[in-house]
Amino acid sequence: LSPADANGWTDNGDGTATLAVPGPLVPGDSLRVSIVLRVQSDAQAGVFFNAAEINFARDSAGVDRTDRDLDSTPDTLAANDPFVDDLITGNGSADEDDHDRAPVEVEIIDLALRKTTDFQGVVDALGQDVVFEIEIFNQGSVTLQNIELLDFLPPGFVLSPADANGWTDNGDGTASLLLPDPLQPGLSQTTGIVLRLDSFALLGPLDNVVEIQAFEDLSGTDRTADDRDSQADTDPDNDPLQDDEVNDDGTNDEDDHDIAGVFVDGFDLALIKQLDTPEPYFPGDTLRFRFTVINQGTRDAFAVQVVDSLPPELQPLTPDWTASAGKIFAPTFNLPVGDSAELTLEVRIDPSFMDTLLVNSAEIAAADDDTDPGNDPPFDIDSQPDSTLANDVFGGDDLTDSSNGDEDDHDRETLEVTQIFDLALYKKPATGQSQPV
Incomplete structure (x- = not known):
């Protein structure tokens, strides 16, 4: 039951909710009630049915008339009634019309990626290239396309001229890549990026971060904000992280981003x-x-x-x-x-x-x-x-x-340096000068 429901339903804590409709409901009349349900974050993809049933009724005198329904047996069991969708006529043999259900299709949008490198040793020379591999997983139920990646280059690294994976250097310490091909549920796609050490900006262990920026479904609709456990953005430092994790629910790792490390060695x-x-x-x-x-x-x-x-x-x-x-x-x-x-x-x-x-x-x-x-x-x-x-x-x-x-x-x-000078002057008549003058 959604917190947004304002129709008076009570959550029974057992997978059901009840609503008392005070009426009166006169013969030949009808009334409409609504319920708002929320899809839980751990829900599986598929078509689900939400069933409702009348389980109690009184007449205007307050007498319980529940068991007097001509073609239905009101109760709290969802699976014991013959059912024809939206049927409200008949004698109850094909459908007990005091209950009905409505289907809802749950889609799961969930992309994840893992970044690794097979590079061994240390990076210790300008112009040295490092190859990284990125695998993107479609863990949802919807085919997705036009997946955009943003790579955050470590300090001192640039996109290598040897990279042939289609990346674009954005000139701000990042590089972008568009993967246009559809990625079906349950499958993955692999790409790479080649970085080059251009300067010794920082020494020691450095992380190369990549994150999914955007993606669409096959209709061209942007589904980026629908990812169930990640929030795409351009900040490499605001995501919980467990290296190479692709199955977390977003609590310990946003699996739409990952890192791979290199060690830059230098004497300084x-x-x-x-x-x-x-x-x-x-x-x-x-x-x-x-x-x-x-x-x-x-x-x-x-x-x-x-x-x-x-x-x-x-x-x-x-x-x-x-x-x-x-x-x-x-x-x-x-x-x-x-x-x-x-x-x-x-x-x-x-x-x-x-x-x-x-x-x-x-x-x-x-x-x-x-x-x-x-x-x-x-x-x-x-x-x-x-x-x-x-x-x-x-x-x-x-x-x-x-x-x-x-x-x-x-x-x-x-x-x-401060210099101190001490000059003095003494004046007298020249030798041989007669006095008085």
Whole structure:
């Protein structure tokens, strides 16, 4: 019984509902009552019959006349009456006309999909392609066509030029595909998509999401909103998800969407250089620089070394840093994935420094992803570690990504040095000048 029913029916809790019609109903007259039923979400497809029967009647004096009906036996049993649809005449042998039934056909609209990939290993090179497979299931009772899919490309991936499945790049990080052929109930259809790593936008495990956007029945009617356990939309993050699930009722998984994962592997260290000592700065002052090295990649880093340009106007005071060729090098260290390390360097401004600006740069000079010094060092995805501090693009202070072209394995600080001048003047007559004048 639907909550929308406003006809006075009472749900008996046993699959029946009752309604008392007060009348009176005079001979030769008729009255009409209605009932509103709701199809449950777990209903099966098919033709169902809703039966109704008179099971009690009184005359105007209040006397029970139920068993006096000439051609019917009112009761609460739905299956014990001879039946001819909509017949209200006769003697009861072909049809007991105190009951009747009406058919209703229940259609189920239910599409589901599963996304997988056979790709093994990691994606670690620009231009590398990954093939995904998408299987669409018609779990309903209606043949559907013109099924539209929307694929949400993972960060750093684009639709590959090698894709031959008919996808259209929408230019907004998604791709669309129309599957025009009818998909009959109980059958499935398979397609694919090929994605290419175009940039190292994010490292680690990434999900490629696909979702059904729209579909029609064979008459061309849009049936998207009728899916029994899913709600099509353009938001990849608002659906409950169980990977590869196609049979949930929408509680734990909207089965019109699915994911398949890839792992993007890369070596990525970043460096931030900051001045811990507050202003103002004067010649002869001692300053402390703080260096933060961050492992943003997916591989542990070994033998990480930081180099500082240290202009001659800054004199090093930290003993474990080593000066060489006009630069100063920090002790090497290891840095696991996701960790950061802090180094400090104390310096003294040359007391004889007479200018007002000092620029001091630092960079990751070297790092490895293993402990074998004999093989080639790894490729950092957005920087080129070396000890040449003048060959890096500086996109901004304290950046840890490639914004503005920045190589984030280096950073710099600019010091404004305050100069204090103390001039005095003494005037007297020149030697030999006679007095008075």
